[in-house]
Amino acid sequence: MPITRRRRHPAASAAAGAAVLVLTGSCAVLSTSVREDDVPDTVSTALTGEPVTLRLAYTDDPPTQALVDGFTRRHPGVTVELERTQFSDYVKTVKLAMSSDDPPDIAQYNTGAMNSLVPAGLILNLDKHSAAYGWEEAFPSSAMDPLRTDPDAERFGSGSLYAVPGSLSVLGVFYNRDLLAEAGVEEPPRTLGAFEDALEEVHAEGTTPIGNGALEVGGFQIWNALLNVTGDEQDYRDWVYGAPGATIETPAAEEAAATLTRWAERGYLSEGANATSDIDAQADFAAGGSAFLITGNWAAAALAEEMGEDVGFFLMPGPEGPVPVASGSSVSYAVSSQSDHPDAAAAFLDYLGSPEAARIQAESGFMPVDPEAAGGGGGVMGDIDAGFARVIEEEGLVPFPDYAAPGMLDRLTPGVQGLVAGVRTEEEFLGSLQEEWEGEHG
Numbered sequence: 165m166p167i168t169r170r171r172r173h174p175a176a177s178a179a180a181g182a183a184v185l186v187l188t189g190s191c192a193v194l195s196t197s198v199r200e201d202d203v204p205d206t207v208s209t210a211l212t213g214e215p216v217t218l219r220l221a222y223t224d225d226p227p228t229q230a231l232v233d234g235f236t237r238r239h240p241g242v243t244v245e246l247e248r249t250q251f252s253d254y255v256k257t258v259k260l261a262m263s264s265d266d267p268p269d270i271a272q273y274n275t276g277a278m279n280s281l282v283p284a285g286l287i288l289n290l291d292k293h294s295a296a297y298g299w300e301e302a303f304p305s306s307a308m309d310p311l312r313t314d315p316d317a318e319r320f321g322s323g324s325l326y327a328v329p330g331s332l333s334v335l336g337v338f339y340n341r342d343l344l345a346e347a348g349v350e351e352p353p354r355t356l357g358a359f360e361d362a363l364e365e366v367h368a369e370g371t372t373p374i375g376n377g378a379l380e381v382g383g384f385q386i387w388n389a390l391l392n393v394t395g396d397e398q399d400y401r402d403w404v405y406g407a408p409g410a411t412i413e414t415p416a417a418e419e420a421a422a423t424l425t426r427w428a429e430r431g432y433l434s435e436g437a438n439a440t441s442d443i444d445a446q447a448d449f450a451a452g453g454s455a456f457l458i459t460g461n462w463a464a465a466a467l468a469e470e471m472g473e474d475v476g477f478f479l480m481p482g483p484e485g486p487v488p489v490a491s492g493s494s495v496s497y498a499v500s501s502q503s504d505h506p507d508a509a510a511a512f513l514d515y516l517g518s519p520e521a522a523r524i525q526a527e528s529g530f531m532p533v534d535p536e537a538a539g540g541g542g543g544v545m546g547d548i549d550a551g552f553a554r555v556i557e558e559e560g561l562v563p564f565p566d567y568a569a570p571g572m573l574d575r576l577t578p579g580v581q582g583l584v585a586g587v588r589t590e591e592e593f594l595g596s597l598q599e600e601w602e603g604e605h606g
Contacts, residue, residue: 207292208507209514213241216508219268220497221247221261223254227331227495227528228272234524235515242508255570262286262500269503270512273311273327273496275320276570279604282317282326288499290325293510299328302517303533306561307332307494310405318605320567321405328513329494330521331530333460334552334561335389336479336490338467338544343371343455352478355485356393363432366455373432375454377445381566381573383437383580385491386427386458388565390420392489393482397562404568406605412565413594421583421590428584438581450475460492461548465529468544477547479555488558490551493567495530565597569604572597 222228232244247268249257255276261267262281271277281287294300299308311327313320337359339352344362347369353359363373376382391400395416402410427433434440434454442459449457450470457463458480467475479490497516499509515521522532526545531552555561566573575596582588 204288204292204506207296207510209296209511211239211241211508211511215241215243216505217243217245218270218503218505218509218512219245219247220270220272220512221249221258221268222272222497223249223251223274227525227530230524230528231330231516231521232512234520235512238515238520239508239511242511244512267500267502269500269505269509270497271500273494273498275310275567276573278313278326278498279317279570282313283315286501287326288501288503288506288509290328290499290510290513293506293513294325297510297514299325299514299517302514303329304556304559304561306556306559307533310493310563310567311496319406321401321407327496327498328516329496329533330513330516331495331525331528332492332533332552332561333462333494333530334479334490334492334548334555335385335392335458335460335564336477336548336551337389338449338457338459338463339476339478340449340452340455340471341474341476343452347371347455352476353481355481356390356483359481360427363427363456364430367430367432372434372454373456374427375434375445375449375457376437377440377442378433378437378577378581378584379440380442381577382440382442382445382459383424383584384565384576385460387420387424387580387583388491389458389480390423391417392491392562393480393487394420397489397560401562403601404563404565406568406601408605410601410605412568412597412601413591417594418590421593424580425583425586425590429586433584438584461531461552462529464544464548465527468529473543475544477544477551479551486554487560488554489560489562490555491564492531492555492561493564494533568597569600571603572600575600 220232229246232246236242236244255274258271258274258277259280262271263286278287307329309321312323312325314323343366347366349362349365353362366373395414399414403412434445446457446463448454450467479486497513499506503509517533522534525532566576579588579593579596583593
């Protein structure tokens with residue numbers, strides 16, 4: 165079934181593009197006629213077989229190329245041209261690209277960009293395609309919820325669907341089996357207290373307990389992992405999604421920050437963490453420079469290749485034991501509302517939930533969007549599969565804190581650096597985050 169679409173007049177398109185080109189980090193809403201003129205009247209799950217070329221803009225995440233290759237083998241009439249951008253430049257670049265006269269058909273989803281692109285009507289509302297393909301049943305709700313928002317992109321977690329997950333990630337703790345054994349730690353800690361005891365035992369042995377790249381996102385990932393298991397899950401979701409009256413200035417968030425400060429004071433973090441990048445912290449951990457590394461499963465493939473059976477993984481434990489809550493996200497993809505081939509683009513999104521795509525996702529070190537496709541492996545991937553399966557089963561996958569506002573990353577990173585250096589209090593750190601949140605949602 166062909167799609168009937170009402171295209172904008174070129175002059176209107178150019179004007180809308182120019183308006184978005186001057187966007188900063190704040191949300192700007194263009195004329196609602198953009199949205200109304202470019203919603204498809206009908207959708208189809210059948211491709212015509214005619215040659216189609218799709219352009220896909222993405223950043224550093226590894227599954228993209230392999231997923232595209234799998235999709236085009238299944239649909240040889242479709243060609244996908246990849247446009248890769250460094251992560252640090254992606255938000256700015258994708259805003260400019262999606263608001264231009266010739267936008268890519270598909271773009272890797274980023275909340276910071278969607279805060280302006282969705283209200284401008286430049287991202288396709290996927291509700292009709294979701295109903296046609298049955299995506300509600302094909303993808304876990306905890307992975308889909310962060311990709312929903314209202315038309316003004318003021319509150320996430322509900323509303324219409326604007327992207328589909330292409331692979332999932334989960335935050336946890338990697339550990340070096342040999343270094344723990346040398347320190348007398350016989351098994352991965354099952355409570356937060358036991359984890360802190362393990363940090364002290366490793367430190368007493370003369371080994372760095374936690375490798376960390378606080379120069380980038382590694383620092384706030386420690387705080388985030390602690391908050392996941394000590395705070396109220398719904399309160400945290402409300403804050404990230406922009407629910408009215410939500411706040412991060414809670415006793416649990418303060419205690420998580422205080423724990424991070426205490427660990428830094430006791431020398432549990434790697435020396436020079438504030439000047440260390442994530443990739444350098446990962447390389448140091450792989451070389452035996454630290455006993456633990458708190459990061460996501462995206463590091464698993466490289467660590468397994470370098471460390472073999474010496475590396476393991478567990479979710480951050482709670483005060484009383486394992487908690488099936490962890491931050492994670494998806495490498496997700498949105499469709500331009502200006503695409504001439506929205507059905508072909510949606511077919512690529514649908515492919516992301518297939519068994520074939522699940523194998524590709526798993527081989528890339530990410531978790532498949534089909535949770536039943538995970539599991540069965542050994543080593544560190546088996547550890548990750550087991551933890552991830554419980555998180556998905558209990559619907560405990562929560563977003564990362566930088567999803568809360570476009571500028572939140574710029575508050576989180578230096579804020580945690582201040583905690584690590586001992587020059588910022590927990591109250592100042594959380595107050596800065598809440599100030600950024602209220603500037604976006606208040």
